[in-house]
Amino acid sequence: MVVKLEKIVPLGRSFDEYSRMFNFSQEDFNKTILGVGDGPASFNAEATEIGVKVTSIDPIYQFNGEQIQKRFNEVVDGIISQVKETPNDWVWKYHKSPEDLRRNRVEAMEKFLKDYNRGKQEKRYQVEELPELSFSDDRYDLGLCSHFLFLYSEHLDYQFHYDSIREMLRVCKEVRIFPLLTLMLERSPHLDRIVEEISALGHTVSIVPVEYELQKGGDRMLSIC
Numbered sequence: 001m002v003v004k005l006e007k008i009v010p011l012g013r014s015f016d017e018y019s020r021m022f023n024f025s026q027e028d029f030n031k032t033i034l035g036v037g038d039g040p041a042s043f044n045a046e047a048t049e050i051g052v053k054v055t056s057i058d059p060i061y062q063f064n065g066e067q068i069q070k071r072f073n074e075v076v077d078g079i080i081s082q083v084k085e086t087p088n089d090w091v092w093k094y095h096k097s098p099e100d101l102r103r104n105r106v107e108a109m110e111k112f113l114k115d116y117n118r119g120k121q122e123k124r125y126q127v128e129e130l131p132e133l134s135f136s137d138d139r140y141d142l143g144l145c146s147h148f149l150f151l152y153s154e155h156l157d158y159q160f161h162y163d164s165i166r167e168m169l170r171v172c173k174e175v176r177i178f179p180l181l182t183l184m185l186e187r188s189p190h191l192d193r194i195v196e197e198i199s200a201l202g203h204t205v206s207i208v209p210v211e212y213e214l215q216k217g218g219d220r221m222l223s224i225c
């Protein structure tokens with residue numbers, strides 16, 4: 001698997017952000033969860049602490065913690081500057097300001113790094129890459145994909161999205177994806193066709209409002225059962 005770390009933006013979110021992006025219910029805490037493209041999110045570390053079973057997959061897990069931290073340090077200030085230059089694109093209700101956003105991303109990275117080596121030994125962090133996964137059919141109850149599919153619609157074409165979502169549905173009984181906007185804050189050009197073609201396979205596909213919103217208008221997730 002050839003992955004260039006310098007092409008990746010390893011910024012991670014917290015368990016609390018995941019729970020809001022994906023409308024977690026108490027019932028979800030008893031599910032086995034696959035976090036697809038979790039990167040340096042602290043979701044897995046914090047979930048494990050409270051007994052929720054999460055496996056995270058990401059091609060960046062072929063790198064060690066120091067390398068991931070170095071890449072984070074290289075990109076974080078540039079991203080926060082871009083955010084400051086586009087004040088109308090963001091909603092400051094969860095993160096209170098660009099500085100608060102930076103603090104929260106640093107905190108998530110620190111929690112991730114503290115857990116990373118132990119989590120790797122426990123196989124909670126595995127090197128895997130869409131659109132093909134090595135897991136058996138229906139291995140997980142719930143598959144989550146935060147800030148990868150749809151967000152990078154300019155870089156990843158329709159076929160990649162379709163194949164990736166079908167693969168997640170092979171491995172997980174239910175799939176949730178957030179956000180449905182691109183980096184340019186536009187509704188993903190792949191979304192309507194995905195809804196149509198995945199529904200035609202017999203799945204129930206819904207666009208569900210959620211309480212989390214950072215990108216303006218990015219307050220919907222896709223739920224597929």
Ligand SMILES: C[S@@+](CC[C@H](N)C(=O)[O-])C[C@H]1O[C@@H](n2cnc3c(N)ncnc32)[C@H](O)[C@@H]1O
Nearest residue numbers: 011012013037038039041060129130146147148
């Ligand atoms: C913007 S980060 C989001 C991290 C995390 N999901 C979150 O929301 O905090 C996107 C992640 O997708 C990962 N990624 C890139 N290509 C991938 C692929 N083919 N399959 C799965 N994950 C991939 C990147 O390595 C990166 O960690």
